[in-house]
Amino acid sequence: GAGVSQSPSNKVTEKGKDVELRCDPISGHTALYWYRQSLGQGLEFLIYFQGNSAPDKSGLPSDRFSAERTGGSVSTLTIQRTQQEDSAVYLCASTLKIGGGMSDTQYFGPGTRLTVL
Amino acid sequence: GDSVTQMEGPVTLSEEAFLTINCTYTATGYPSLFWYVQYPGEGLQLLLKATKADDKGSNKGFEATYRKETTSFHLEKGSVQVSDSAVYFCALSPNSGYSTLTFGKGTMLLVSP
Numbered sequence: 001g002a003g004v005s006q007s008p009s010n011k012v013t014e015k016g017k018d019v020e021l022r023c024d025p026i027s028g029h030t031a032l033y034w035y036r037q038s039l040g041q042g043l044e045f046l047i048y049f050q051g052n053s054a055p056d057k058s059g060l061p062s063d064r065f066s067a068e069r070t071g072g073s074v075s076t077l078t079i080q081r082t083q084q085e086d087s088a089v090y091l092c093a094s095t096l097k098i099g100g101g102m103s104d105t106q107y108f109g110p111g112t113r114l115t116v117l
Numbered sequence: 118g119d120s121v122t123q124m125e126g127p128v129t130l131s132e133e134a135f136l137t138i139n140c141t142y143t144a145t146g147y148p149s150l151f152w153y154v155q156y157p158g159e160g161l162q163l164l165l166k167a168t169k170a171d172d173k174g175s176n177k178g179f180e181a182t183y184r185k186e187t188t189s190f191h192l193e194k195g196s197v198q199v200s201d202s203a204v205y206f207c208a209l210s211p212n213s214g215y216s217t218l219t220f221g222k223g224t225m226l227l228v229s230p
Contacts, residue, residue, distance in 0.1 A: 033217065043206065043220035056217065091161065095216060104216055108153075110160040 002026075004109035006092050012115045013082055021077045021112045023092030031095045032075050033106060034059075034067060038088035046090075049075060082116045089113050119144040123207050123221035130197055130228050138192040138224045140181075140207035148209040150174075150183050150190040151218070155204045164192075164205070168212070202228045 005024045013019050025032050034046040045059040049069045060066070064082075069075040079086055093106040124139040142150065152164040152174070165174030170185035179194045190207060204223045210216040 031216070035218075042222040043208075043218075045217050045219070048217055093161075093218075105151075105163055105166065106210075106216065106218060107163070108161040 004092055004094055004107055006090075006109040006112050008112060009110065010113045010115075012117065014117050015084060016081055018078065018080045019082055019114065021079075021090050021114070023075045023077070023109060025073065025075070025092070025094030026096075026107055027073075029094035029096050029107075030072065031104070032069060033093045033095075034075070034077050035091040035093065036088045037091055037111070043091070046077070079114075082114075084116045087114055087116045119148070119209060119211070119219045121207050121209055121219055121221035123205075123224050125222075126204075126225040128224060128226045130226070132199055132228055132230050133196045134228075136192070136194040136197045136201075136226065138205055138207075138226070140190045140192065140221060142188050142190065142207075142209050144188075144209055144211065144219075146211060147185070148211050149216070150181070151208045151210070152179070152181055152190070152192050153206040153208060153220075155206065155223075157203070161206070197226070197228045199228045199230055202226055 007022045032049040037043050047067050048056040051072045052069050064080045067077045089111040091111045092109045095104040120143045122141050149168045151166045153161045154164045165176040167174040167183035173182045181192045204225050206223045207221040208218045210218050
């Protein structure tokens, strides 16, 4: 597609339920990032994928959070046993390549707004 | 670790006023610097970037110059419009390895007619 897409755009769930958030990066982009935007914390890095592997998961806030990427394309962020503090906008971004000593521009999707009741 | 500090908002201006949003950073090495903008109800969009010291990024009348000596990347525009009302985020990423972004907390700009 022309840009990064995410689904669903909005998700309301009850505390304790599991949720899956999907990101479809720009075609051909090898690097994929998940961020979280919340009122109290601003924009925080969660996890980074290069291809299907995740060399940096340091931003995942707890073991209830996990993510995978298949076929070097679509990624799914899963939150198990959701808590109210998980309420936030979850953003996905992709870049064409890494390395060469230069940072590549990240292109962001519209985000998924998660509300945990 | 790396960090970005932005002036707190909201910044309230009248149309055609001059805009400055301050941004300073702390990082090891020589990062790339970015300004992203988030319009109401929309996702993050790259506004401009600079990849090395003394570079000037510019787009849509906005400018920012990478100042290594003051570790700053202040955003400026000579004459703001109502349509510039948005939240502006300063960010950095290291120029080594992968390019995870570290963001400032964002500055809301409100422009009135």
